[in-house]
Each structure stands twice: as structure tokens, then as C-alpha cells.
Amino acid sequence: MTARSSAAVLQARTALMRSAIGLLSRFFNVLVLEAAEKCPEVTMYFEHKLNRIDFSKGSMDFLQGPEKTKVTKHADLIVGTDGAYSKVRGQMMRMTRMNYQQEYIDECYCELHMPAKLVEGKRTYAMDPNHLHIWPRHKFLITAIPDRDHTFTCTLFMPYGMFEAIDTNEKLMEFFATYFKDIIPLIGEETLQKDYFQNPRGSLISIKASPHHVLAKGVLLGDSAHAMVPFYGQGLNCGLQDVQVLFKVLDEHLICSATVPYGLQQALEAYSAERVEDCHAMCDLAMYNHKELRSGVTSLSYLIRRRLERWIHQRAPQVLVPLYCMVSFSTIPYSEAIRRWRRQSIGILVVLSVLALISMVSLFWLVAQGVTTVYS
Template sequence: MSSTEKTANVAIVGAGLVGALNAIYFAKRGWKVDLFELRKDMRLPEVKANQRGKSINLALSERGLSALRNSGLDLDQLILEAAVPLRARMVHIGKEGRQMSQAYGKKDQHINAVDRARLNEELLDIADKLDNITIYFEHNLLQTNMDKGELIFTVGSEKKTYQSDLIVGADGAYSRTRAQLMRRIRMDYAQEYIDTAYCELTMPPIKNAGGEDDFALDPNHLHIWPRHTFMLIALPNPDKTFTCTLFMPFSMFENIDSDSKVMDFFREHFNDSIPLIGEKRLLQEYSSNPRGALISIKCKPYHYKDKAMIIGDAAHAMVPFYGQGMNCGFQDIQVLHETLDKHNVGAELSADGKVSGLQKALDEYSIERSKDAHAICDLAMYNHYEMQSAVTSPLYLARKRLEGTLHHYFPKTVIPLYTMVSFTTIRYSEAIRRWNHQTWWLNAAAATSVSVVAATAVGLGLRYYEPMIKSISKYACRT
């Protein structure tokens, strides 16, 4: 860089998972990074003591891992060290809690339960070590002037103004940056709440034969108690606990409002979980833990000229049923930086104060990435249905087996949707397109009746597809 050239500066609003990783990517690109966070530094002892609130475990799969890997800092290895591999779903059936394991993919394929707080802390530690990143905590975004690259924060009782060449909002589903962006551009925006609320419960470790703490359930599974209009799930944590989440309509939470009703409800539907959670803890946590609402948000475009953009949940909040929220946010970052590379976006400001290629890159990112974000938002909504109901249906299981078998023999032609979403980095929109194509292909196979047996098997599978396709197109339209 010649001495007359100035380095471009990015202001990232939100130092959560996506904000922190994006800061690292921009720093590696040579930009000067200011990373702003509303809350206190989560690594401070007094903050750690009061942690909890947000869901503490997340499922990290290939898209997220790929983005961590591509940072060039072996972040994927660092994170996987403390992750718990999840190879399958464990479906708990009936009152007696019969368990049925359903593999997510091939033998070597698994997703990873990671601790949200630890992952965020690791990313902040790394960001702290990079010279060109400055982190500001307790900075509450008040206003932006995007044309001037100006950000005004409330800091304690003061207002502080910062300057940047690019503003990036990574401030979550209720993004303040997005609200500012909506005042500047004609943004199409849709938010939708589902009728389901959630409440978290903790399943403590048990003592194993050697007297040591151990998991109360098989830790290499994501446990599900599917009960049609409601369900309980459990994900393992590295400290041998499980975080259980009860998903159920708001009205049911309101009706089940006494200790006796809670116990009756759990005995009826999740009987095998009661001794594992413990009756006292169950009642205490059910009554005191908050009910969370679940929102799905789609919007476009994501940017204003070469001045501002949103990323991660700020751009696309989704219901948590495909385990892709963080993975999609991390992939946003990788795709963004690949698009910047494609347009040769460097770290130097030209004489007119512009970064060459930046606007074209953001135009392209905004158009292309919104298609994929909308696709995964739709799939996540669909998977709510699958997790609550379909996983116990014989037709669903028949289709799964059929798809698995076909995938074995035609690994490039038939790839189960879950595999494409969780174990590849194929664009989400492309995954849906291929999956629709596969459905057609399976249909054609059935029509030409290669053999009666094959046709029957395929037919069984296809009958299951129908509501799935209908459900997906329902969510997919107008976006």
C-alpha cells in the first residue's frame, strides 16, 4: 500500500457469533474493524455468573464449519475440540419411552452440539488478539447516517459518534441496524410468529458406575419426544448436562398452570424424562423459566449502496427446527467474502474515498444470498412439522430408507434433503431445486414401473412427499 492510500474501515454492530466471526474475516482482509456490542463483555466473571437466557446449545454443521475453516485460523478445529458429535436423532415413543435411533446421514456424518457462550468467547478472544480489531462493549446503537458512514451510540449517559466506510449490522433478529436501513431503502420485509412458544429445562448429569458425572441419555443423539402439536427435545452439553426444550402452543402453556397439571402432562407425554430431569427441578424451571416466542424474518435487499448492509439473523431470522440459524449466518460471511474476492475488493480507499468493487459485490451478495436465506427460512418452518409429527410415521420412515438406499447406489443423483442442508455447502436454494428434481425423478421411476416392488416402494415414499411439497411451497411463495 502506498503512503497516500488509506485503509478502509468497517463498523460491525453486534459482537455475537456472526458479528465476531465477520470481524475476523474483515481483519484478515486487511480492513480496520470496529466491533460494537450492546451488552457487557460476556467474558467478564460477573457476566458469566449470570449467563443463561438464550438457548445455550447449538448444532454446528458443515456450513458453519466451512466458514470457520475458511477463516484461515483453524477455528473449526478449535471449536470442535469441545463439541459433542450428534450422529442421529433418538425418537422417544409412547408413554414407556421406547427409543428409536434415526441416523442423520452416513456413518461418518454427524452434526455437533456446541456451547453458544464458549463459541462466542473463543471468537472474541481471537478478535481481541488481532491488531486491526477494536471491540467496544456497552455501545447501544441509536442512529446512523449511512451516507456519511456515521454511527451514533448511547454509551452510559453519553452519545458517541463513530465513522466508518461500511456499516455492517450483525445485531440479530430485532436488529436496530435493519430498522435504520429500512428508513433509507425500499426494503421488502416480512415477519411471522408461529403459535409455538418454548421453555428450557435442564437435565442434570447422573453418576456412572465409577461415581463420575455422566450423561443421563445417549449423548451422541439429539433426543426428540414428538407429540404432533408439541414436542420436547434434548441436546447434550460438554458439561454432561442436557438442555431440554419444550415447544408447545402458547395456549397450552397458559392452560398448564399448576404443579399438578404439569406433572399430569409430563406423565402422560414425556414420562421417561421425569426421573431424568427430576420432579422438583421440572416444576421449578417450568414455572420460572421464560416462554420464548419464535419469529421468522425474510427481507431484501440487504444493503444500501456501498455504505451499509445486514447479515446473519438481522437479515434472516428463522425458527430453530433445522438447526441452521448459526450455520446460515456463518455461511453468509463466507459467501460475502467470496463475493468481495470475486470483485477484487481490497482494503484500500481510492482518492474519492471509495473501495473499488465494493458496491458491485454488495449488489450481487444481496440478490443471491437473499434467495438462499429465504429458502432455509422456509425449510426451517417445514421441519417444525417434520419434527413434531412425521418422524414417527411409517411412510416417513419408508421414504427415509428408500432415499438412503438410492443415495447409496446413486450418490450424486439422489441426495437426501437433510444431507444437502447439513453435510454440504450446496446453496440452500439449489438444495431445494435438486430435491424437487429428485422427487420428479422418483416419480418418473414409479411411472415406468421398473419393477412392481420398486414401484411400490417408491410409491410409499412419494405418498409421503406430497404434504411435504405442499407444505414447502406454502412457505416458499411470495419470497
């Protein structure tokens, strides 16, 4: 990690962390649609707006096209993957006692593109790709994650009011010259201005819902079940874990069930039981990392802790694994990762306290023995 302030603070990523991949969301959406088109079992309908769901009948009413023609579809299982502002979730809440919590933070984000640079005619990264680059400025920050095409996906996180105040090219360049001077030549003035004013501004919301299913008819996956702020980079991974767990419980319960509806009910109950705790934990971790990235990465206590964790992990990986590695580069459930991290933190604190106590006792013993220090 490179935390950039008045002086750069360099923290190299571990071997696992170097396998992190950055991908613009719009490119991923295109990849998913192209893959779905190639599946003969998949039929895609565009310009269909969901209006109402009757989960007891498995029916969905849509409004099609500009004429808003009513279209009804039926399904054995309705899967809601329609994002943070999920219509499917809203329909579920009308039918079941679903606990729901949402929290906005007073920031939004804008993606900026850092192009590759040419060295002797070959494309290469403009910065070291083996680090996560962060420009923390307390109230706002920029992050940069390397992409496979030798570019960086940069994201500016800033309060709404500041975005609204920076409304001309002149104000934008003055702002970057004041707070992010070193990033201007890396992105380029023209690209910076185009991305800032043309790219959409995304709001930052954290959503928790429980349960993630209704009867044997509906289930939520991804942001519709657990939207999170993007400061841990786990939104997509968490959604893919939903798919993995759903497939697992379907296999476990449908195979051994005498009837499909009963087996499906059991499977969805098992899905909610397994995912709710972990998804809530990930939402909390993302909020926690938001505070650390804004200002924590520049604090002395944070740097000491990170270096100590890395030193121990390199020498005894079975004893201590950094929280980020457990969350991002293992299959350890998010909730279990937090529990392990807390135990590790207590262990480190105990060891440091014992070492400090031994040092103090040794010092007092030396003083009691009349040992003096001679300076020459």
C-alpha cells in the first residue's frame, strides 16, 4: 500500500495481495451479459420494469416498453439480483417480517482512468502495480488499483458539497494542484477533466437485510441483500459467494428431499442462516475500512501495527494472518475472520504488554543493582 500525503509511506503487499485484480464495473457487466447470451438455457428480456410480485403464486408483473404494456411471468424460484434499491426486496418486505437497515455516508465517488504509459514503445504501468495507492486527505481521498491492461482504476471519494462546488475545469485543476499534485501528470489534464465531469457520481450506501429469502419462492443475492460501501473491494466477491452458497445448499437439500418445494424451503432457510451473519460482518468491515483509509493509514499507530502484523505473518503465517488477507484472499467466512482478527489483536497486545513489563522489571533491577551508564 502506498499512502500518499506530504511524504509517501510505502507498504508492500504480500504475495497473496499481489493477485488482486481491479475491474471497472461497466466492463464486468458487459462480460456477464455476453456470457449469458451464449447460454441456450437463458432468455433475456430488456425494457421490462418489475411492478409487482406474488410470491405465493410465483408470478411477476412487468411493464414493458414505453407503452408500459403489462406482462406476467411465472417462475419456480424468483432470484432478486437487482441492486441496492431492489424492487424484489421491497416486494419481499410486504410479505415477510424482514429486518432492514440502511445507512448513507455523506460522500459519493467518481471513477478516474489512469492510462498506461509507453516505455520504448511498450505499454507499462504509470505506477508500481504491486501496491494499492492511496491519497488520504481526511475528508476525502483517492485510491488507485492496477488493472490487467496496465492502467489504473482511480476513484475519488469526496463529500457531495465539494463535488458540487468544483463545477469548472479551472476549479478542478486548482483543487488537484492543491491536494493531488502528483497525480495530475499520471492521469493527464484532459483525461482528468473528461472523467470528472462525464463519469457518473455514485452514492455510498450500506444495506443490511434479514432474512435473505421468503418461503420457497424468493431469494436475494448481491447488493439487493447486502449493499456495502466500496472501501474493502468485496462487493462483487461477496455477491459471488452468495451464488456459491446458494448452489451448495440447493445441492444438499434438494437431493435428499422427498418433495421439491419442501427441499427448496429448507435450502433457502439454510442459505439465509449462513449468509446473513457473514454479509452483515462484511458491511461492518467496509465501514471500518472507510475510516482507516481516509486518515488511519497516515497515523503512527496504524503503521506500527501493520508492520508488526506483517513481520509476524512472514515468520509464522500459521500464528497470525492479517485481516485483509483473511477477508480478500481466503475462503474464511467474513464473520469468522473478524473473530480471528480480534483474538490475534488481543494476543499481540498481551505479548507487547509482557515485553514492556519485562523491560521495566529489568530496568528497575539494573538500577537496584547500582548499574550505571558511562557515556564517553
